[in-house]
Amino acid sequence: MQYLLMKPAFLLAVLATATTAPTWTQIIWHDIQAATSCTACETLLKSLQQASQLGPSTLQTILTDVCILSKILDADFCTGLIASQVPSAYYVLRQLSIPSDTAQTFCASVLDLCPYPPIPPINLTFPPPPLYFPITTTTTTQDNNKTNNITLRIAHITDTHVDLQYTPGTSTHCRKPICCRQYHANDAPGRSKTPCSTWGSPHCDPPLKLLHNMLSTLQSQQPHLTLFTGDIVAHDIWNTSQESVLASFNATNSALHTLLNNNNNHHHPIYAAIGNHDTHPVNIFPGSPNIPKELVDVEWTYTALTTHWRTLQNNNPTLRTTTSGAYATTHTLTTQEQTTQPSNPKIKIKIISYNSNLYYHLNLLLYTTPMPDDPIAQFTWLIAELHTAEQEGLTVLLITHIPISSKDTLPAYANSLREILYRYKDTVVGVFCGHGHVDTFGVFYRSSHSSGSSSSNGSAGSGDSDSDSHENQGHRQGKITVENNNNNNEVTVEKGEREEVIGVEMMAPAMTPTSGYSAFRVYDVQFSCGGGGWKVLDFEEYIARFPQHSLQGDSDEDSKSTTTTTTNRGKGEPVWVRYYSAMEAYGKYVYPNWAGTVPNGIGAGGGADIGPHFWAKLTDVMETDWNV
Secondary structure (H helix, E strand, O other): OOOOOOHHHHHOOOOOOOOOOOOHHHHHHHHHHOOOOOHHHHHHHHHHHHHHHHHHHHHHHHHHHHHHHHHOOOOOHHHHHHHHHHHHHHHHHOOOOOOOOHHHHHHHHHHOOOOOOOOOOOOOOOOOOOOOOOOOOOOOOOOOOOHHHHEEEEEOOOOOOOOOOOOOOOEOOOOOOOOOOOOOOHHOOOOOOEEEOOOOOOOOOOOOHHHHHHHHHHHOOOOOEEEEEOEEEOOOOOOOHHHHHHHHHHHHHHHHHHHHHHHOOOOOOOEEEEOOOOOOOOOOOOOOOOOOOOOOOOHHHHHHHHHHHHHHOOOOOOOOOOOOOOOEEEEOOOOOOHHHOOOOOEEEEEEEEOOOOHEEOOHHHHHOOOOOOHHHHHHHHHHHHHHHHHHHHHOEEEEEOOOOOOOOOOOHHHHHHHHHHHHOOEEOOOOOOOOOOOOOOEEEEEEOOOOOOOEEEEEOOOOOOOOOOOOOOOOOOOOOEEEEEEOOOEEEOOOOOOOOEEEEEEEEEOHHHOOOOOOOOEEEEEEEEEOEEEEEEEEEEEEEOOOOOOOOOOOOOHOOOOOEEEOOOOOOOEEEEEEHHHHHHHHHOOOOOOOOOOOHOOOOOOOOOOOOOHHEEEEEEEOOOOOO
């Protein structure tokens, strides 16, 4: 998640001065406040680049003083965060060309003072599609014969951010990004007028026991597999270390392994992605192999996560990892999952997890001159994996942390990702991600009026999307007209300015309660043995009702509209309730023949699903009807 405080903190990490005198601290602070235009931003960068020649230690001292002067947060926050970010800031400042597309991109993404530069032509090579698609099953039964369909339940958790230093009874209010820790004597349990509860607080990252509690409830939903889209580490960005990050990895992944792989002898794999907090220093992921390892080394992060991923996937022999925090693997349905069609060959689905932090606007090491077209050649790798899936007739679940449609993804990289999605739109069933902490979705369109694709974003359910979603620069946004076919509940598209709908991002809400209810999702994904492939029928969202203190604004009236899924009320534990079903809540706006509530929130019958066209139509409805 991007804190509002990260923008000034990030800017401070690239400022420099020519002396350690207090006068220069005041001058720099004045220059920050005076940077109100694109020209002023680039002028500031020139001065700072010249001053950076004094070296990283001077840079760190001055930036720390400026941060403290700004009174963003406590002094120890400034000291810790600046120390972790300065090596990367110093590296990019020394080689930054001004003016340049890199400098303009920096001023656009960090301070919103410049427009983004034009997106350069995409330099990606796509293999041609196959002349024919392989037959993946032995049956030719029609898709509407439900006995020939197999439904997987897929859980989706994200942004757990477990705080291993969470202390019940400490204060819920503090001058740090997260509270519920004993920072000072007055924060000690028993001394605060606003004490943190046993299970969590909206101003704090959650304790480990909330993760255990959530996983126990999730297990009761009997998912066949789980997607975990990153951000294990808490938001103590000023106080992390390699040791603290590894401790967080061990605690969270141990909980995942114990409760999800061994509970009630129900074994299922967990497929994870790396988040921007899942390293030290926070957000820093080298985008080029030429960046010196003595500057920043993230191999320990990738190595540790790869070890955990293998364990969580039950040592799946198909797992193929990269050296940059990505992997591809294949999930094969077990015999029990295929009981409806025992004569079919093994049915598989491919899962690709890519490292979206390589395109993150707060990743300082991207701002080299020129910026890398394909950081760590991950686009090339992704195309190769998708092409292999296409040749083998496999559908792909694409998982990552930061949404492509988020403004946190730099536009040039978002454009490349959308072009990849367009080429493999018949292979990728959806992009599953997190990062924004709220419940939302994104739709991708192909437009003949622009060089690439465009995206729009909407929100649903328990949260609203705000700064984490935007119209990426360089693409035309327009109205798409979607009509309903009353005969078969399918959504058809009339080409308008947005034209072809090519994909959807499913952005799950977080477990950490800092932006709303602690939550997780369960999708129902159906495979048609008759040749219809995979499609997402529905998802159900579950939220936590905390005991006693009503920490997240829940009330008795709220509880009337939900279905309790656990029996912990009165036992001092959170009660997880079924908050809503996507199809039940929004199906009536998309499918005229939708029959209403369906058992377990699964689908709407007659070919209905919540694929890309469902969300495109819902976006149109939301644009004209605020009640939706």
